[in-house]
Amino acid sequence: MRIPHNERLSSDIDGDGPERTCILSGVAGSRDDFIRLAISPDGEVLPDALARAPGRGAWIAVSRVELETALTKGKLKGALARAYKGAALTIPNDLPGRIEAALTRAFTDRLGLEMKSGRLLVGSDRIGEHARMGKVAWLAHAADAGTDGSGKLDQAWRVGEDAEGTGKAGVTLPLDRTALSVALGRDNVVHLALTDSHAAQRLAVPLQRLLRFLGQGEKTGQNNGEGPAHAAGAPA
Known part of the structure; x- marks a missing residue:
């Protein structure tokens, strides 16, 4: 019926x-x-x-x-x-697994679209430079990113945002560098940043759905x- x-x-x-x-x-x-x-x-x-x-x-x-x-x-x-x-x-x-896979795909697809538009940055040096100039709207790290590298970029972001002492930091993604590299077609993607606040808002919906589903x-x-x-x- x-x-x-x-x-x-x-x-x-x-x-x-x-x-x-x-x-x-x-x-x-x-x-x-x-x-x-x-x-x-x-x-x-x-x-x-x-x-x-x-x-x-x-x-x-x-x-x-x-x-x-x-x-x-x-x-x-x-x-x-x-x-x-x-x-x-x-x-x-396997519905729970299918949901996680679909949410992950929605998130990585959005990352890919932002990369094609030129709003997504990868690479520590490039991200750090933009962050210190206040040109980063969103910052993220792979699940297996080293704490030293992530910490340096977080600090650069706080400097650029005039937010030193606030503890502001990039989000740790539920994807490791291998998954991010495959999704974006790049080698060794560990850190990511968006230069546009509207792009960050667009990415927030699929990311938060995924994070909440994963607890x-x-x-x-x-x-x-x-x-x-x-x-x-x-x-x-």
């Missing part, structure tokens, strides 16, 4: 306003902080990392560990069944005051 075309799903991407509600936790927040699940034509539940897939979708704001628990205990199946009002669905056992970001939103939503169709 498929959902009638004119039947709206309250947690769907097409809902009114920017706020969404997690079908598992009942937490409400910005759609930029949530992960959208979409349904393929044959009823398979799949990640929609960019939240652009056609059709109706459901939103989650839990970590991978929490999702794996919900999947094992059948809570995800129940939440999706309520959200889609009993439509026939198939939940792949490395801030918790999303706040509960609506009614405890965990028992109806997956809670307004979003």
